[in-house]
Amino acid sequence: MTTPATAPAGATPDTAVLLVNLGTPEAPTAAAVKRYLGEFLGDPYVVQIPRVFWWPLLHGVILPLRSPRVAKKYAEIWMEGGSPLAVHTRRLAGALQARLPGIAVDHAMRYGAPAIDTRLRELAAAGARRVLVLPLYPQYSSTTTGTVAAAVERSSGALPARVVHDYATDPGWVAAVADSIRTHWDRHGRGERLLFSFHGLPQRLVDAGDPYAAQCEASVAELARALDLAPADYVMTYQSRFGRERWLGPATDETLRALAEGGLRRIDVVCPGFAADCLETLEEIAMQNEELFREAGGQALHYIPCLNDAPAHADALAALALRELAEWSASS
Numbered sequence: 001m002t003t004p005a006t007a008p009a010g011a012t013p014d015t016a017v018l019l020v021n022l023g024t025p026e027a028p029t030a031a032a033v034k035r036y037l038g039e040f041l042g043d044p045y046v047v048q049i050p051r052v053f054w055w056p057l058l059h060g061v062i063l064p065l066r067s068p069r070v071a072k073k074y075a076e077i078w079m080e081g082g083s084p085l086a087v088h089t090r091r092l093a094g095a096l097q098a099r100l101p102g103i104a105v106d107h108a109m110r111y112g113a114p115a116i117d118t119r120l121r122e123l124a125a126a127g128a129r130r131v132l133v134l135p136l137y138p139q140y141s142s143t144t145t146g147t148v149a150a151a152v153e154r155s156s157g158a159l160p161a162r163v164v165h166d167y168a169t170d171p172g173w174v175a176a177v178a179d180s181i182r183t184h185w186d187r188h189g190r191g192e193r194l195l196f197s198f199h200g201l202p203q204r205l206v207d208a209g210d211p212y213a214a215q216c217e218a219s220v221a222e223l224a225r226a227l228d229l230a231p232a233d234y235v236m237t238y239q240s241r242f243g244r245e246r247w248l249g250p251a252t253d254e255t256l257r258a259l260a261e262g263g264l265r266r267i268d269v270v271c272p273g274f275a276a277d278c279l280e281t282l283e284e285i286a287m288q289n290e291e292l293f294r295e296a297g298g299q300a301l302h303y304i305p306c307l308n309d310a311p312a313h314a315d316a317l318a319a320l321a322l323r324e325l326a327e328w329s330a331s332s
C-alpha cells in the first residue's frame, strides 16, 4: 500500500517537510553569539574532544574571547529581518510551501530556535502523521547532517521521520547552481578563474570515513560538467578553518593569495556547500577574502551568492522532497 505524497487541497496535510539549517545568533551581540556558539561547539558531533578537557577550554577561553569578536562580524552583515542565515532559510521554507500546497512545510535550526524538537511536536499537533526532514547541506557530514539526524532521533515526538542524507549530485540542484553562475556571468562578465569554496572539516574526520570531501568533489565534477569547464578554468578549496588541527585543504584564503600573487586579476567565487548566505559567505568570502585578494595584487573578487530563496532552488528542493516522499511511501 502506498500513500499519496500530497493531501487533497483544503485538507489538513498529514505529510510534512521540515527544512533544517545550522542555526545562527538571535542578535549581533556578544551574549547572543556566546549562547549560539556554546550550543554549537558543545555538540560532540562537531567537536570530539572529551568533555573534561573541552568544557573548560570552551567556556573559559574560546567563548569569552571569540564571542565579542564574532558579534562585530555579524553586525556587518545583519539584515532587517535578522541574521542572513535565518532570513534566507525562512524565505526558502515559504517558497517551498508555495510549491507543495498539500504538504505542511516548516523550518528548524539544529542550534537555537526554532528547535527541531519543538517543530516536530508542533507539526504532530497540527495533524502531521509523517515528516520528511531535509537538512540544508547538499553534502553529507557527520558534523552537520549527522547531528541533525541524531536530534530528530532523540526528539520525543512519535512522528515517523525520514532524513534526506545528501543531494550533492542531485540533477535539479546542480542545474540550479550552474544556472546561478551562468546568470552571474551574463550580468557581470566572467572572471579568469572560478573558485568553488566549501566549508572545511578536520582532516581526521575525513580519514575516519566522513564522506564529506568526496561529496564536495562530486558536486564540483557535476558543476564543471554542467558549465562545460576545462580543468584550467576552476579551482576547489575549503574555507573557515577552526582550531589548530589539520583541516581539509587547499585553504580558500591561501589559494586566493597565491593566485593574486601569481598574476590573476579577476576571480569569481561560489560556495555550493551553503544553501543560504551566512557569516561564512558574506563576511568571510565577500568581505575578508575580497580584501585579501586585492591586497595580494588582484583587482576584483566577484562573490556569486548562494541559491537562498531563488525560484530554481525552491523548485529543485520541492522535486527532491516529492521524490523522497514517494520512495518512502513505496518502501513502507
Ligand SMILES: C=CC1=C(C)c2cc3[nH]c(cc4nc(cc5[nH]c(cc1n2)c(C)c5CCC(=O)O)C(CCC(=O)O)=C4C)c(C)c3C=C
Pocket: 022, 023, 024, 025, 037, 046, 047, 066, 070, 083, 085, 137, 141, 143, 144, 199, 200, 201, 202, 212, 240, 242, 273, 274, 277, 278, 279, 280
Ligand atoms: C569544529 C568546528 C566546526 C566544524 C567541524 C564545522 C563544520 C561545518 N560548518 C558548516 C556550516 C556553517 N558553519 C558556520 C559557522 C561556524 N562554523 C564553526 C565551526 C565549525 N564548523 C564556527 C565556530 C562558526 C561560527 C562563526 C565563527 O565563530 O567563526 C556557518 C554560518 C552560521 C551563521 O550564523 O551565519 C555555516 C552555515 C558546514 C557545512 C560544516 C561541515 C561540513
Ligand SMILES: [Fe+2]
Pocket: 199, 240
Ligand atoms: Fe561551520
Ligand SMILES: [Fe+2]
Pocket: 240, 279, 280, 284
Ligand atoms: Fe569563518
